[in-house]
Amino acid sequence: MQFTVTDQGDGIAVVHIMGRLNMVTAPRLREVVAASVAAGQNRVAVDLSDVDFIDSSGLGALIGGLKVTRQAGGDLRIAAPNEQVRLVLQLTNMERVLTAYPAASSAFHG
Amino acid sequence: MTASAIFQHTELTRQRALDDLHILDTAPEERFDRITRLVKELFHVQIAIISLIDHDRQWNKSSAGIEPDQPLEYPRSSAFCDSTIDACGTLIVPDARLDPRFRDNIYVTGEPGIRFYAGHVLEAQGGERIGALCVFDTVPREFSALEQNLLRDLAFWVQNELNASQELDQAAAVQHGLLPKKLVSLPGFEVAGACSPSRAVGGDFYDWYPVGEGAAFTLADVMGKGVGAAIIAATVRAVLRAGSRLDGVAEVARIAAATLDPDLDEAGSFVTLFHARLDMDTGVVSYVDAGHGLTLVVHADGTTERLTSLRLPLGAGDDSPWQEQTVVLAPGSTLVSVSDGVLDLFDGTLASLDAVDRLVRGAPTAQNAVDSLMLRAGLSAPDDVTVIVIRRAGER
Numbered sequence: 001m002q003f004t005v006t007d008q009g010d011g012i013a014v015v016h017i018m019g020r021l022n023m024v025t026a027p028r029l030r031e032v033v034a035a036s037v038a039a040g041q042n043r044v045a046v047d048l049s050d051v052d053f054i055d056s057s058g059l060g061a062l063i064g065g066l067k068v069t070r071q072a073g074g075d076l077r078i079a080a081p082n083e084q085v086r087l088v089l090q091l092t093n094m095e096r097v098l099t100a101y102p103a104a105s106s107a108f109h110g
Numbered sequence: 111m112t113a114s115a116i117f118q119h120t121e122l123t124r125q126r127a128l129d130d131l132h133i134l135d136t137a138p139e140e141r142f143d144r145i146t147r148l149v150k151e152l153f154h155v156q157i158a159i160i161s162l163i164d165h166d167r168q169w170n171k172s173s174a175g176i177e178p179d180q181p182l183e184y185p186r187s188s189a190f191c192d193s194t195i196d197a198c199g200t201l202i203v204p205d206a207r208l209d210p211r212f213r214d215n216i217y218v219t220g221e222p223g224i225r226f227y228a229g230h231v232l233e234a235q236g237g238e239r240i241g242a243l244c245v246f247d248t249v250p251r252e253f254s255a256l257e258q259n260l261l262r263d264l265a266f267w268v269q270n271e272l273n274a275s276q277e278l279d280q281a282a283a284v285q286h287g288l289l290p291k292k293l294v295s296l297p298g299f300e301v302a303g304a305c306s307p308s309r310a311v312g313g314d315f316y317d318w319y320p321v322g323e324g325a326a327f328t329l330a331d332v333m334g335k336g337v338g339a340a341i342i343a344a345t346v347r348a349v350l351r352a353g354s355r356l357d358g359v360a361e362v363a364r365i366a367a368a369t370l371d372p373d374l375d376e377a378g379s380f381v382t383l384f385h386a387r388l389d390m391d392t393g394v395v396s397y398v399d400a401g402h403g404l405t406l407v408v409h410a411d412g413t414t415e416r417l418t419s420l421r422l423p424l425g426a427g428d429d430s431p432w433q434e435q436t437v438v439l440a441p442g443s444t445l446v447s448v449s450d451g452v453l454d455l456f457d458g459t460l461a462s463l464d465a466v467d468r469l470v471r472g473a474p475t476a477q478n479a480v481d482s483l484m485l486r487a488g489l490s491a492p493d494d495v496t497v498i499v500i501r502r503a504g505e506r
Contacts, residue, residue, distance in 0.1 A: 023334055030378065055493075056313075056333040056380075056450075063426050064378050087459060091450065092382060092401035093422050 003032050011074065013041040014104045018050040021058030029058070033065035033076065042074025047104035049080035054088055062098060079104035124195075125165065127238035131276055133171060134164055141271050142172035145243075149264055150174040153257060155226070155245040160268055161191040162232075162241035168192065171241075188216050191242035194229035198239065200258050203227040205250035225250040228257075230265035235273050243268050278337070282310040285340055288347060290318045296325055296390055300476040303498040304484045313339025314449045314494035317347055321354050324390040326362075329402065329447045329498050333379045346370060346381055346424075359387050360432040363398045367424050367432075374425030381424040384417075384447050393439040393502055398432055400424055404450060406467055410442030410504065414467045442504035446470050446479065451493030455486045476501040 002018040013036040021029065029046075036044050044065060048054075066076040079101045081089065089095040101107040128134065142160055149158035157175035161168050168189035170182045186192050193211065194201040206212040206224050217224045229244030243265040253261075289305060303316045313332030318325050330346050332339040349369050353362035363385055374380060384405050386397035399405065401423035407415045417437060422428035439445055448466060456462035466483070473479035476499040487495035 056331070060333040060378060060380055063380055067375075067427055084458070088450075091403045091419075091460075092426075093403070093419055094401065094426065097422065097426075 003028060005032055005036065007041065008045075008105070008108075010043075010108075011041050012043045012045065012108050013039075014045045014047055014107075016047040016050065016104070020053045020055075021048075021051050021061070022053065022055040023057040026057040026061035029061040030064050033061075033068055037068055037072045037074070042069050042072035043108050044069050044074070044076045045101070045104040045107035046076065046078045047080065048078055048082070048085055049104075051085060052082060054081075054085045056088075059088055059092065059094065063094065066097060075108075077101055077107040079107050123236075124163075124238045124240060127234035127236055128162060128164060128240040131234065131240070131272055132279075133272065133275075134162065134169055136171075138172060142268065143174070145264060145268055145271070146172045146174040149243065149245060149261075152260065152264075153228075153245050155247045156222075157246040159191075159244050159246070160232070160241065161189070161229075161244060163189065163192055163195055168241075184217075190215075190217075190224070190227045190246075191229050191244055194242040194244065195231050195239040198231060200228065200230045200262060201242075202253045202258070204252055207250075222246075223248050226253075228253045228261060230258075230261045232265055232269050232272065235276070240272075278310040281337065281340065282307075285311045285315075285344070288344060289316065295320075296388075298503050299388070299390060300501045300503070301325070301327075301499070302476040302480040303496075304480045305494070305496040306484060306487045307335075307340075307494045308451070308492060309336050311337055311340035312494035313343050314451065314496035315343045315347055316447075316496050316498045317350070318498070319351065319354060321387055322389070324388040326350075326354055326359075327386045327388065327447075327498060327500065328384070329405075329449065329496060330381055330383045330385075331402070331449045331494070331496070332381050335494065338377070339379070342373070342377060342379055342381070345373065346383070350385060358434055359385055359396050359398050360434040363400065364432045367400070370424055380426050382450075383424055386445075388439070388500065393441070393443075394436055395439055395445060395500075396434050396436045398434060400428070401426065402447070404452070404463070405445065405447040406463060406470070407437050407439065408444045408446065408467055408470050410440055416463065439500065439502045441502055444470050444476070444479070444499060444501040446497065446499045448483070449494060449496040451487070451495040452483060452497060454493055455483070455495065470499065 004016040006014045069076045081100050146158040159170050160172040161170050166186045167183045203209050206218040226247040229242040231239045232241040234240050317328040332342045349366040356362045382402040383400040384402040386395050388395050399419035400421040403419040405417040453462040456465045470479045479499045483497050
């Protein structure tokens with residue numbers, strides 16, 4: 001599992017995740033989002049194009065990130081989830097608040 | 111009591127505490143093996159052992175420095191560690207050949223020719239001395255006060271590992287006890303449920319209890335697995351049960367959600383919930399669904415309805431009003447609600463619900479449907495698996 005954070009300017013951070021977003025890796029996503037918000041980047045785009053599996057803890061980290069960014073006046077958006085991630089979002093109704101954008105780079109533009 | 115009677119009483123208590131750990135003759139475990147490896151390197155000794163004194167033998171749960179083909183058990187009468195549990199604390203034998211207690215010991219006079227021994231007692235939760243963490247060498251040596259402290263600390267680590275699994279067993283028993291027993295009376299309906307955590311305890315639960323002229327039913331899934339999820343699950347269950355006297359499921363869920371919200375926020379957790387009430391006279395099921403979405407009504411007429419979920423999970427920041435929905439369980443119809451772990455028992459997609467549908471239709475009783483699903487869960491379940499089935503008898 002790897003996290004790469006890219007500063008897109010304009011208070012936007014893109015977090016790229018590689019691998020599985022689960023009980024083991026979810027705390028790291030929470031930290032990364034919290035650090036971004038603390039650094040003034042309260043708009044966070046989470047690139048899920050290389051995430052092949054998410055469990056409930058992974059979803060919890062996305063929900064936590066959504067709360068943290070919104071409390072700071074920003075937002076968390078997700079990009080390019082695979083079928084399994086889409087199913088989890090759909091079942092839990094979280095797709096209503098975690099709208100999937102085609103690409104992380106354009107989640108806040110365009 | 112005579113001295114001998116006191117000894118027998120202590121020995122009995124000691125043996126029972128050891129038996130209760132259910133660790134004797136179990137397979138090697140990395141959590142213990144890593145400690146003996148570390149101990150061997152740390153003290154530069156030939157052998158490190160976690161030993162347990164069982165009736166008339168010493169059984170080694172873990173050892174480092176002993177060839178794998180060597181026996182795991184030794185006669186208690188020749189065991190150094192048996193003296194350690196009598197010594198209460200640390201026993202140090204700098205040179206066994208010079209020590210009148212050990213110089214005739216077969217492991218001193220014969221193979222492997224032990225000269226040095228240091229062991230610290232291992233205690234069960236009630237302080238019963240059940241074994242020792244010990245080191246051996248074939249050359250005599252001193253053992254400094256600093257080393258004694260280290261050995262004691264490492265023995266505490268072993269003790270924690272020994273007792274942790276027991277605590278988890280106790281937690282599992284408590285959680286299992288929170289599941290509902292058979293319904294008192296719901297004429298015309300069969301109800302069955304099961305919950306199989308992927309670990310000792312888990313975040314899934316189901317519940318039912320009489321409410322008015324029927325019963326309330328819950329199936330909930332707390333984020334994550336293990337003890338943390340289990341603690342929250344018990345809280346969710348209690349908060350929902352406290353609402354049983356309220357008028358309607360929407361109000362029950364609204365108050366439960368408001369009560370749980372700060373705790374879920376603090377824990378960084380969320381809960382998917384299906385909560386329903388069945389009126390047994392009319393077969394009307396009123397329900398709320400917060401991000402659960404895995405409930406089917408298998409109608410007698412051959413159609414199947416998947417109940418819609420209107421809300422986000424509890425703890426996900428949904429502040430819209432709660433709305434009660436209803437579905438009628440006509441004679442011969444079955445309601446089945448499952449946790450998402452059930453999807454993994456099939457192909458992991460929503461098509462799994464079709465398999466659940468077929469399974470329920472093919473099952474002669476509600477209990478049989480539950481049993482079939484749990485049989486699959488027993489074979490391979492990476493996640494917690496929970497199911498409830500409510501079947502209304504067909505018309506005669």
